[in-house]
Amino acid sequence: MAKKSNSNSNQIAQNKRARFDYHIDETFEAGLQLHGWEVKSIRAGKANLSDTYVIIRNGEAYLLNAQITPLESASTHVIADPVRSRKLLLHKKELATIHGELSQKGHACVPLEMYWKGPLVKIKIGLARGKKQHDKRDTIRDREWNIEKQRAVRHRVR
Numbered sequence: 605m606a607k608k609s610n611s612n613s614n615q616i617a618q619n620k621r622a623r624f625d626y627h628i629d630e631t632f633e634a635g636l637q638l639h640g641w642e643v644k645s646i647r648a649g650k651a652n653l654s655d656t657y658v659i660i661r662n663g664e665a666y667l668l669n670a671q672i673t674p675l676e677s678a679s680t681h682v683i684a685d686p687v688r689s690r691k692l693l694l695h696k697k698e699l700a701t702i703h704g705e706l707s708q709k710g711h712a713c714v715p716l717e718m719y720w721k722g723p724l725v726k727i728k729i730g731l732a733r734g735k736k737q738h739d740k741r742d743t744i745r746d747r748e749w750n751i752e753k754q755r756a757v758r759h760r761v762r
Contacts, residue, residue: 614720615719616649616651616720616725617718621655622714622715624740626730627732629731631716631729632694634694634727634728636667636692636727637693638690639682644675645675651670651671653718656669656670656715657714657715660702660703663703667715670687670690670718674686692727705731712731714729715727715729716729
């Protein structure tokens with residue numbers, strides 16, 4: 605009998621680079637307005653969140669540069685744009701908070717992960733401040749130290 609993996613099965617895509625480049629201050633869960641072919645492609649695992657960001661335009665939030673590659677079996681009458689801007693579905697208070705933070709210098713809104721919540725596709729976005737180079741080095745140093753601690757504990761238990 606195969607052992608079931610302990611991974612988060614509802615996760616579609618993750619933006620690992622965002623946590624390395626930014627300090628995440630606050631996170632929000634947003635719905636994503638998609639076309640039918642996009643949902644099918646996401647189910648097939650063809651979504652990518654690297655180099656994506658969120659902007660506020662006309663009081664609405666949009667996800668830019670998210671790549672959803674169309675399937676080969678996509679309908680012939682649909683013109684599929686893999687990197688089109690997609691509308692994020694947020695409450696007015698959340699939009700106001702994000703807009704207020706984005707107006708400050710050094711702040712950005714980045715997507716962190718895309719996941720399934722029942723039959724719906726949700727995206728976790730974070731209000732972020734950019735890290736300086738020395739902060740990134742500290743992050744790398746902490747990550748490597750944690751790996752070494754885990755190795756030491758593992759060898760000690762044996």
